[in-house]
Amino acid sequence: MKKRYYCKRLNETLNFDALKVFYCCATRTGPSCDIPSPKEIKEVLKKRNSLIKMLDKGIVPTECEGCFDLKEQKNPKPLIFSQFAKPPKANLIIVKHFKQCDCSCIYCCEQYLSNRKIVLKPKKSDYYDLLPIIKELYKKDLIDKQELDVHFQGGNVSVLEEFEDLVDIFIKNGVKRIEIATNGIKYLPIVEEICDKTFVDINISIDSGCRETFKKIKTVDKFDDVVENLKKYSKLPILLRLKYILVRGVNDNIEELKKYIDLMKSIGIKTSELMIDQCDNEFLQNGEFIIPKYYYDLFDFYKNYCIENSIEPHIWEYIKEILEKGSFFK
């Protein structure tokens, strides 16, 4: 019997990127569509609906081939979509339609669009305004208000002019959770205003445990500012996560990882995430990138040293898969 599939991400996500709207998160280049004018926003959900139907019939779009989020349908009967049925509402909105940033990390996947230019004052996205699109999504009742989870990525929200207006509209409509990925260089006062109105998750990519390494990676001398801001965030009722991306030849050693974990302990941050630089995969031309043996030692050290210090050592599912396979996927 022909296999039928579904993808949870496809059923829920609208990922507003600079040049396209994607139907899954930043780690995939899955199916996408052009940026609609606000009036045409319904079309984006219609296309998603047709992709869900395709998978249900056993047809896998090229962009989804080999994706580990593709699951086999266990129920024997195909989904029946009425041609008049309303498209499913979105419950995960990813905001990354801007690429400007107040630093320029040497590993950053997004910098190819911003030419590594450092932007210090808030400005509009170079691509489009998202606020009118979000307004239209609410007006047309295309958002699952109770379940909505919003992830701010980018770029860095500290230099996005419409950031606070976007947060306001989500808060006014009862958003369930807001996740903000930021470099932590500039404190975001709006977090204090909203942390008793919704669940707030602040995820800060510091990638280092000292000023020198921070400067090598982020290319700005702002380690001390980030530490001060971390102290402020750590006093708020939010989930505060710190993130470390292993950059080959720069911070991929035990001394630096230890400094990072010691820093977390000294501030009282309880949740960490360790990642591998995805550009190792994306910019490799000939063959695969084989994970070096010492990366396994680093992950082991990370896990044990975090646990010793009562810190949760998180690793993304995606990274777990890569480590199990021993290489990035081609």
Ligand SMILES: C[S@@+](CC[C@H](N)C(=O)[O-])C[C@H]1O[C@@H](n2cnc3c(N)ncnc32)[C@H](O)[C@@H]1O
């Ligand atoms: C592009 S950033 C935007 C948000 C914010 N500026 C920040 O740095 O957190 C979103 C996330 O992607 C991660 N990221 C960027 N380039 C990466 C890469 N080459 N490998 C792994 N993660 C990367 C960052 O560390 C960050 O957690």
Ligand code: SF4
């Ligand atoms: S199967 Fe993978 S690539 Fe396709 S929509 Fe889902 S997450 Fe994206």
Ligand code: SF4
């Ligand atoms: S802070 Fe974020 S957006 Fe800015 S350069 Fe670094 S990873 Fe990229």
